[in-house]
Amino acid sequence: MLPNWWIPIGLILALILLAKAPLFSGALLATFWMSVYFYTSTFQLNDIPTSNTLFTVKIISLVSVNRDWISIDVEVTESKLNKVNVEQTRDADFIGDKFRLSWQQPPQVKVGQIWQIETKLKPITSIMNQGGFNQQRYYINRHIQAKGRIKRGHLVDYQPTLRQLWLNQFTSYLADFQNKAIILALMFGDKSLISPERWQQLRQTGTGHLIAISGLHLSVIFGLFYWTTQFILLKARWSLCLLRTLNVHQGRLGHWVALCCAISAAWFYAYLSGYAVSTQRALFMLLIWGAFSLLKHHHSAWQKLVYAMFLVLLVDPFAMLSGGFWLSFIALMIIFSVIDNAEFKTTKHLVTVPPHASHRLGSSSTKWLQVKANLINFISSLWAVQWRLSLGLGLLQIVLFGTLSLNSIWINLFAVPWFSVLVIPVTMMCLIIGLLLSPFLGWFSALSLFYSKWLFNLPDQLLSPFVELLSLAEQFTSPILPISEAWVLAIMYSLFSVVLIQLAGGFSTLFKQVYRLLFGGRYSNFANENTYDLARLAAVVLLNIPLMLQATFYVTNSFADELASPFYATTVELHVLDVAQGSAIVIQQGQHAILYDTGAAFGDFSYAKRAILPFLDAKGIQQLDYLIVSHLDNDHSGGVKDIVERFNTTHIISDGILGKTPELRNYPQLTISPCTAGTISWGNVTVTVLNDNLQSDKSNNQSCVVKLAINHTYSGMITTGQSKQTDILLTGDIESEREFNLLEHAQKITADIVFVPHHGSKTSSTEAFIAAVNPRLAIINAGFENRYGFPKKQVLDRYQAKGITCLTTGELGQLSIKFNQDGYHVSSYRRDLAPFWYNRLFRFGEIVKAE
Numbered sequence: 103m104l105p106n107w108w109i110p111i112g113l114i115l116a117l118i119l120l121a122k123a124p125l126f127s128g129a130l131l132a133t134f135w136m137s138v139y140f141y142t143s144t145f146q147l148n149d150i151p152t153s154n155t156l157f158t159v160k161i162i163s164l165v166s167v168n169r170d171w172i173s174i175d176v177e178v179t180e181s182k183l184n185k186v187n188v189e190q191t192r193d194a195d196f197i198g199d200k201f202r203l204s205w206q207q208p209p210q211v212k213v214g215q216i217w218q219i220e221t222k223l224k225p226i227t228s229i230m231n232q233g234g235f236n237q238q239r240y241y242i243n244r245h246i247q248a249k250g251r252i253k254r255g256h257l258v259d260y261q262p263t264l265r266q267l268w269l270n271q272f273t274s275y276l277a278d279f280q281n282k283a284i285i286l287a288l289m290f291g292d293k294s295l296i297s298p299e300r301w302q303q304l305r306q307t308g309t310g311h312l313i314a315i316s317g318l319h320l321s322v323i324f325g326l327f328y329w330t331t332q333f334i335l336l337k338a339r340w341s342l343c344l345l346r347t348l349n350v351h352q353g354r355l356g357h358w359v360a361l362c363c364a365i366s367a368a369w370f371y372a373y374l375s376g377y378a379v380s381t382q383r384a385l386f387m388l389l390i391w392g393a394f395s396l397l398k399h400h401h402s403a404w405q406k407l408v409y410a411m412f413l414v415l416l417v418d419p420f421a422m423l424s425g426g427f428w429l430s431f432i433a434l435m436i437i438f439s440v441i442d443n444a445e446f447k448t449t450k451h452l453v454t455v456p457p458h459a460s461h462r463l464g465s466s467s468t469k470w471l472q473v474k475a476n477l478i479n480f481i482s483s484l485w486a487v488q489w490r491l492s493l494g495l496g497l498l499q500i501v502l503f504g505t506l507s508l509n510s511i512w513i514n515l516f517a518v519p520w521f522s523v524l525v526i527p528v529t530m531m532c533l534i535i536g537l538l539l540s541p542f543l544g545w546f547s548a549l550s551l552f553y554s555k556w557l558f559n560l561p562d563q564l565l566s567p568f569v570e571l572l573s574l575a576e577q578f579t580s581p582i583l584p585i586s587e588a589w590v591l592a593i594m595y596s597l598f599s600v601v602l603i604q605l606a607g608g609f610s611t612l613f614k615q616v617y618r619l620l621f622g623g624r625y626s627n628f629a630n631e632n633t634y635d636l637a638r639l640a641a642v643v644l645l646n647i648p649l650m651l652q653a654t655f656y657v658t659n660s661f662a663d664e665l666a667s668p669f670y671a672t673t674v675e676l677h678v679l680d681v682a683q684g685s686a687i688v689i690q691q692g693q694h695a696i697l698y699d700t701g702a703a704f705g706d707f708s709y710a711k712r713a714i715l716p717f718l719d720a721k722g723i724q725q726l727d728y729l730i731v732s733h734l735d736n737d738h739s740g741g742v743k744d745i746v747e748r749f750n751t752t753h754i755i756s757d758g759i760l761g762k763t764p765e766l767r768n769y770p771q772l773t774i775s776p777c778t779a780g781t782i783s784w785g786n787v788t789v790t791v792l793n794d795n796l797q798s799d800k801s802n803n804q805s806c807v808v809k810l811a812i813n814h815t816y817s818g819m820i821t822t823g824q825s826k827q828t829d830i831l832l833t834g835d836i837e838s839e840r841e842f843n844l845l846e847h848a849q850k851i852t853a854d855i856v857f858v859p860h861h862g863s864k865t866s867s868t869e870a871f872i873a874a875v876n877p878r879l880a881i882i883n884a885g886f887e888n889r890y891g892f893p894k895k896q897v898l899d900r901y902q903a904k905g906i907t908c909l910t911t912g913e914l915g916q917l918s919i920k921f922n923q924d925g926y927h928v929s930s931y932r933r934d935l936a937p938f939w940y941n942r943l944f945r946f947g948e949i950v951k952a953e
Contacts, residue, residue: 308510710741805834862893
């Protein structure tokens with residue numbers, strides 16, 4: 103992303119270099135267009151009202167339901183600003199903007215309704231951690247400019263669209279069918295009836311794409327209508343007679359008519375699906391494909407694919423932020439690579455029958471041989487495409503999402519052809535029949551019985567094997583394997599090497615080159631090799647070194663866990679996770695970790711599932727040795743249950759955790775200890791729990807205060823034999839009374855790094871406490887623009903007046919501290935770990951609530 107003042111310079115440079123360096127010029131033009139597109143969007147609104155605002159909005163999507171909360175996407179049709187709002191917003195125009203809004207205990211809402219709502223908006227800034235879901239990138243990809251919470255609202259108008267009327271009608275018809283939820287998802291893109299258990303099965307098996315209308319579904323419908331129309335026009339007698347009468351070339355007309363029918367059918371299907379983002383992208387690609395064919399522009403499939411990608415990104419540059427975009431195009435690349443391979447051309451299975459044999463066999467036998475050959479060709483081509491798709495998209499899933507579903511590879515080998523050849527075509531044929539017969543429902547009562555009992559019986563039966571397969575896959579262990587970021591990076595390098603191999607002529611060519619180098623005999627053979635080939639071979643070897651090293655480290659760590667010290671030759675890292683207005687701190691040594699606090703939980707949502715567990719997976723942490731819960735407030739202990747479900751042998755240090763989370767009694771392997779004074783030696787870290795002499799009744803002052811001593815002598819950090827140590831003080835939510843008590847009992851609280859008590863509240867961080875700790879760095883666990891206004895300005899002033907650097911997770915995202923021979927180095931997610939333009943801080947307004 104170019105800065106504002108760089109945009110015209112970038113355009114001028116691109117135009118100057120267009121003739122001499124077209125590739126570099128194209129990259130500059132792409133960056134220029136992305137920058138212009140971003141800055142002309144309204145993601146960082148400068149004139150947002152800071153008080154509640156009335157908007158008239160249209161509901162465009164029902165996103166999720168969580169107990170008594172719903173989440174919806176709306177588009178503004180009118181904004182009604184009061185006098186204060188008008189002063190703040192001046193000439194702001196919100197019409198057409200899209201917001202993601204939550205609503206507690208809402209009335210019944212439907213897509214297409216017009217509501218007048220009162221809401222307070224917040225920027226799209228979200229939590230940022232390694233391994234976690236990047237909600238900011240998701241919002242930008244969906245063109246959502248702000249988020250907020252609806253205070254109140256009333257229905258203004260509701261005129262259901264034809265699609266909604268059909269959806270309501272067919273929902274009632276399908277009430278008695280076992281697989282009605284999947285059928286409705288395939289016909290109308292409505293997934294509201296799919297249960298959480300079914301979603302879990304679909305995620306674990308990597309088959310969710312089969313019921314989300316996208317490129318696969320539109321391609322099936324496009325192909326079905328194209329070949330059906332072609333067959334009718336070129337094979338039906340009445341059609342042939344009509345074409346002769348009109349003196350029209352049947353081949354050309356058949357292609358044109360079939361193409362128009364196929365595009366129309368795909369467009370109609372996209373309308374039925376509600377024009378989801380993935381559906382729009384797939385439809386656009388088909389339209390481009392059809393336009394080239396209708397205009398008689400002769401381009402290869404690869405050229406059409408590149409043109410389609412270019413035009414999709416020209417219309418919507420943010421499409422590249424979606425994993426579905428890359429999955430769609432790479433799937434097409436895999437398919438085209440198979441089609442272009444001479445090994446799978448139809449000529450391979452063509453049957454040539456000599457004239458004398460043809461006379462002896464007869465025409466029917468000859469046709470049967472040809473049909474048989476065509477069938478063999480179809481099956482072999484389908485298999486060739488499918489196994490490559492399963493393997494290629496499985497690897498891409500690792501790169502994009504950091505997970506691998508082992509079951510998805512073999513299940514998709516069977517499920518994708520099953521859906522493509524049977525389920526989707528049959529379901530759509532039944533839908534078309536239902537739509538054609540629906541006007542006659544009032545005239546013939548027998549039609550109602552036909553709809554409710556027979557029409558969708560065949561799709562329901564075809565889906566039964568798929569549902570059984572999902573249930574069967576649940577019985578296998580480790581359905582989804584988390585892949586650490588180190589493995590993801592190594593796999594990416596290896597994938598690049600595979601691309602180089604393919605460009606060089608495939609693996610057979612590579613093996614021949616390696617054989618000549620190893621067994622060619624004389625050195626002269628090596629010297630005579632093409633320099634380009636040798637360079638490419640060296641690049642392939644170098645690109646696979648990270649994968650070999652990662653495998654070596656994995657084996658070494660596995661053996662190390664069996665030794666007396668699992669921390670052999672490992673460095674120490676401390677990670678402060680961004681869990682909004684809450685706390686979660688990870689101390690890591692190799693594949694082992696200690697977790698201090700677990701963030702908040704609300705209903706079915708928890709920051710443990712959203713941020714902490716994905717982070718532990720991304721860092722390759724396999725063993726949680728200790729879980730320290732500072733106190734029982736929700737923002738510190740809300741995720742305990744979710745953490746224990748994953749790490750059920752951990753040692754919990756907490757006071758009263760069983761009373762708050764009685765489910766822990768279901769895990770007899772757990773060790774639960776109170777937060778009493780003592781010391782734990784954990785590899786290169788000494789954990790000291792400070793004594794609570796105050797014994798307050800107040801929850802905040804009951805926080806478990808812990809001091810960490812990071813010893814730099816180990817792990818090869820210091821080679822001179824000198825001892826070096828960094829002290830870190832974890833304070834929980836202690837307030838001034840507990841701070842004075844620590845000083846009164848002369849507890850050793852001096853530290854290099856301190857976690858600011860109570861998120862930077864004015865009830866904590868007294869002058870005496872800061873002076874006693876005397877830190878160089880102060881870290882604040884506080885959500886971005888949280889409703890309490892943490893950290894308070896006067897608290898920050900106290901630390902900064904003493905020259906102490908203050909870092910806040912809400913503004914910087916995850917903070918990672920790596921300890922080395924020079925002391926420690928601090929990195930933040932937004933500035934250092936992932937400094938991409940879509941991870942920037944979006945800010946407007948300020949929401950402050952009294953403490």
